[in-house]
Amino acid sequence: GEDVEQSLFLSVREGDSSVINCTYTDSSSTYLYWYKQEPGAGLQLLTYIFSNMDMKQDQRLTVLLNKKDKHLSLRIADTQTGDSAIYFCAESVHEGTASKLTFGTGTRLQVTL
Amino acid sequence: NAGVMQNPRHLVRRRGQEARLRCSPMKGHSHVYWYRQLPEEGLKFMVYLQKENIIDESGMPKERFSAEFPKEGPSILRIQQVVRGDSAAYFCASSQNTGELFFGEGSRLTVL
Numbered sequence: 126g127e128d129v130e131q132s133l134f135l136s137v138r139e140g141d142s143s144v145i146n147c148t149y150t151d152s153s154s155t156y157l158y159w160y161k162q163e164p165g166a167g168l169q170l171l172t173y174i175f176s177n178m179d180m181k182q183d184q185r186l187t188v189l190l191n192k193k194d195k196h197l198s199l200r201i202a203d204t205q206t207g208d209s210a211i212y213f214c215a216e217s218v219h220e221g222t223a224s225k226l227t228f229g230t231g232t233r234l235q236v237t238l
Numbered sequence: 239n240a241g242v243m244q245n246p247r248h249l250v251r252r253r254g255q256e257a258r259l260r261c262s263p264m265k266g267h268s269h270v271y272w273y274r275q276l277p278e279e280g281l282k283f284m285v286y287l288q289k290e291n292i293i294d295e296s297g298m299p300k301e302r303f304s305a306e307f308p309k310e311g312p313s314i315l316r317i318q319q320v321v322r323g324d325s326a327a328y329f330c331a332s333s334q335n336t337g338e339l340f341f342g343e344g345s346r347l348t349v350l
Contacts, residue, residue: 129280167329167343168281213280225271225294226339228280
């Protein structure tokens, strides 16, 4: 079955790096995603990685994928107060034309001064 | 190019009433998905529709919930005889083919 797990809370100081971790169980996952949700808002896609990649970097964001351990992480460099939000990891298995996502429970990132 | 539009943003219903949530996908998108987010939880898949067809409703509760995506007009998620446990944020997403999902800002249902 599909299950995605994340730690619930992370607190970092402004300027430090944040690392948010995620584990998943479905070995047939094709894409893995990181979404950001600010209070009262919808989900914003931050980045994604295809399952045959190990790493992807996009400005301050670095995604690492360990497919053997089914572990995904998101590193945010030089964390800013505007990065405070809930971060969701999600996986998809493209079956035919479906893009159904399975989400983790979200990690609340708190950035302190 | 407007994003995914959901309305109402906030809806309050009493137990036993009906709730109707609407979603207009992004222009050019023919795939619509509904997700539910219970308080302090992640999003759970409910249903996937294309125009006039339900493709996958494996996440829909068996009773009281229905969804449609007519040829003309928005997708509708309908909840009959609401109960307190239906209180949640309901997110719609759309995609073009099997590509990236774009999410709306959600409709927050409160059942009194």
